[in-house]
Amino acid sequence: MKPEKSKRKPGRPKASESPGTMTQLLRTASFLFMEHGYEKVSLETVAQTCGVTKASVYYYFSNKAVLFTEALLFVLKMAYDQTAAVIEGPGTLKERLQEVARRHMRNQHVDFETMMREAATDLNEEQIRTVREREADIHRLLERVFAKAMDEGEMKRSDPLLLSHAFVAMMTVRNRNEIVNDVRTAGQAAEEIVQLIWVGIAPPHS
């Protein structure tokens, strides 16, 4: 969390190098917030990670709450698009769920709800509402897919929205070192998690 002075330029050169400071700030902030939560990420850190000053952050975002909100909307949009592409794509439902899980577990990230609670005192009604709405979109997307699958006999009947939340919640196991470590990759964990919720834990004969 101590923003190290980075001289930059180890990556791709020139041409695509500058996708606009604002976009870079948004990307960086998204990553940092998701990785560390709201409070631990200072604007100073975001700025220095992008190689600009704190004041520049304020040039683009009027305050921390706004940056946070826009950063979250940014990742939620990406998450929605990715999830939609996969879940409505080809393959069996189980395979598609596994792919969703794999992608979701690719990076570590804090619990979304915990992060929102942390930020809640800084955000205004509308900001909270907007973020929550975009998050709910993802759950509603899954809900629809689940409901349809249930109708078509691809899944057992249950509350599809609850299932969606439970499904997403299970992916936080990716953060536990006892689970995802040298012997088991995040990808494997994703598959096993889906297998678990797929077959359930009831004894075979019951």
Add this chain to the structure above:
Amino acid sequence: MKPEKSKRKPGRPKASESPGTMTQLLRTASFLFMEHGYEKVSLETVAQTCGVTKASVYYYFSNKAVLFTEALLFVLKMAYDQTAAVIEGPGTLKERLQEVARRHMRNQHVDFETMMREAATDLNEEQIRTVREREADIHRLLERVFAKAMDEGEMKRSDPLLLSHAFVAMMTVRNRNEIVNDVRTAGQAAEEIVQLIWVGIAPPHS
């Protein structure tokens, strides 16, 4: 923010040290940390909630990291004892899991892993290790119970430790207002979550 040195001698404090205030601080801190996370809880808040001054907190706990650590150990011990009592008690496995879920969902609390990550920069190696160990105890307890149940045919075979983590992770749905609200209580959510993981989502005929 420069911890590293925990001058406090380990082990139980002398009986002469007023257990009243100290226990109260521990209880209060436990509750506040679980409710709001590490950063958002200031020692001032803990002190005021207990009706003492900030300096008094330092009288009992050499710094915030120590208070946090001991507070977590406090709740983890309670959680372990409660879980053990229930999970090793009477009733079918499913019933016992439901009771564990019900108790765990009784209060809102932040995601444990997220909170630990928040606090990680302040805690030293040993503190992290100790807390993680006590948390792991709970997972190992569940792991043992699951393994035994699998052996005895009460459960389908799967990785019992992964299952334990997934099970606990699912309980964070308690925090979502779309799930636990006026129409569905935390208790009901607990039951449905257990039902979900119990029967799985695979179609009945497969």
Add this chain to the structure above:
Amino acid sequence: MKPEKSKRKPGRPKASESPGTMTQLLRTASFLFMEHGYEKVSLETVAQTCGVTKASVYYYFSNKAVLFTEALLFVLKMAYDQTAAVIEGPGTLKERLQEVARRHMRNQHVDFETMMREAATDLNEEQIRTVREREADIHRLLERVFAKAMDEGEMKRSDPLLLSHAFVAMMTVRNRNEIVNDVRTAGQAAEEIVQLIWVGIAPPHS
């Protein structure tokens, strides 16, 4: 906050320089500075009020101190002209003083001296001197009028410059809500103030 260097060349700018924007900036700045004082008025505010960007302000005025100075000279010139027109115009001295007071009290404005003190650290010697000189012009105008009136027996003898300052100072009562409110307009207050200083407060018989 490091002024000292006013690169702007003195004298009237070339006619080609769009007088529109510059004049508008000057007018806006004058109004805002008089209404709120030096510190509270940011260049951003001035710019936005004029519908241009902050950088545009710098295009016309090399820094805040210069804008402030020129804005003040702008209003002082207007004030001088207006005062001169009235005070040297027709009517009895008392009537003319009342008209001067009425016009001066038309708008609320901060105390001139207080504002100058606020800005003093930013202005250089010359800027302060110039503004003060133009302010002094107004006092000298009144001084001359008073002196002449005393000579001609239209007024009691006293220090005409002190009187001028006292006269202007009294007009700040326009800002007090206890004085100028629903029951007494600024115009009425102006008349009563003049009446007060006109007849004095000594008992009638003394």
Add this chain to the structure above:
Amino acid sequence: MKPEKSKRKPGRPKASESPGTMTQLLRTASFLFMEHGYEKVSLETVAQTCGVTKASVYYYFSNKAVLFTEALLFVLKMAYDQTAAVIEGPGTLKERLQEVARRHMRNQHVDFETMMREAATDLNEEQIRTVREREADIHRLLERVFAKAMDEGEMKRSDPLLLSHAFVAMMTVRNRNEIVNDVRTAGQAAEEIVQLIWVGIAPPHS
């Protein structure tokens, strides 16, 4: 305004040296606010002038608005007491007014109303009300004295509250260098101001 590092201790030693940090902060803040206004006085300056750190200021006053409010109440109380002692004391009304003027002009200070307007955005309703009330107390004190004097024939009839405001407003001439300078002291200016308002400016014969 650049708070110089002051090693202190050039004054009276020990015993009476420490009248309590809080009182010292209050006195210092009062002086600085009255001398420079609200915005120009930073808490850092107040702190360093007292030889403590900014954080110490916050130990005693929860924010700048509170410090400002209490500082003003502090000076207003002193001003009231002093004014009351003089104005209700012995001597002719004119002599007493002169003494009040002399004391009021002893130190330079910004226009009260201008300062309040500067601070207004930071203060809450109650703080503004309280300060205004204490300021009004002084005007009411003068108003009562004036009203009584009018009843007893010691003064000409006029609006006593307006007179009070006008009287106080006139004292700001103390800040003008053209008025109070080498040839005329503040004390002399005080006397001449009172003389002016006492006799008025109307020609003797009218």
Add this chain to the structure above:
DNA sequence: AATGAATGAGTGTTCATTCAT
């Protein structure tokens, strides 16, 4: 056993100012 006083290091935020275009 407990506290009042004080502080250093941050954090969010504002603003005058610069410069390339």
Add this chain to the structure above:
DNA sequence: AATGAATGAACACTCATTCAT
């Protein structure tokens, strides 16, 4: 003629921590 982008310096405010009593 005008601006978008970027910055440095200051400021209000918070908080964990220390220490003498």
